[in-house]
Amino acid sequence: MTTLSASLLRNKVVDEIDQMPENKLAEIYDFLHYFRIGLQKTCDNEKTVLKFAGSWSDMPESDFKEFSEEITTRRHSAFAGRRDDETRTD
Numbered sequence: 001m002t003t004l005s006a007s008l009l010r011n012k013v014v015d016e017i018d019q020m021p022e023n024k025l026a027e028i029y030d031f032l033h034y035f036r037i038g039l040q041k042t043c044d045n046e047k048t049v050l051k052f053a054g055s056w057s058d059m060p061e062s063d064f065k066e067f068s069e070e071i072t073t074r075r076h077s078a079f080a081g082r083r084d085d086e087t088r089t090d
Contacts, residue, residue, distance in 0.1 A: 004012070020028060059067070 017025075017028060
């Protein structure tokens with residue numbers, strides 16, 4: 001599809017909805033509503049994550065290295081007891 005303006009796309013969506021059978025309108029509404037809500041939640045999650053961006057930028061290099069090593073050690077400990085069949089993705 002070629003690049004269309006937002007107002008033209010909105011009109012095309014409305015035209016498509018107008019052509020749908022009335023018994024399908026509830027499904028279309030649910031789809032559009034939850035799609036919009038999902039987009040809002042994604043934006044909220046990104047804002048939450050991004051507020052921590054750069055949190056460690058003023059941490060001395062030695063502290064950051066120690067912190068990184070501790071995370072690696074904890075991850076190894078946490079997953080060391082797991083069986084192969086719990087961690088495989090196939």
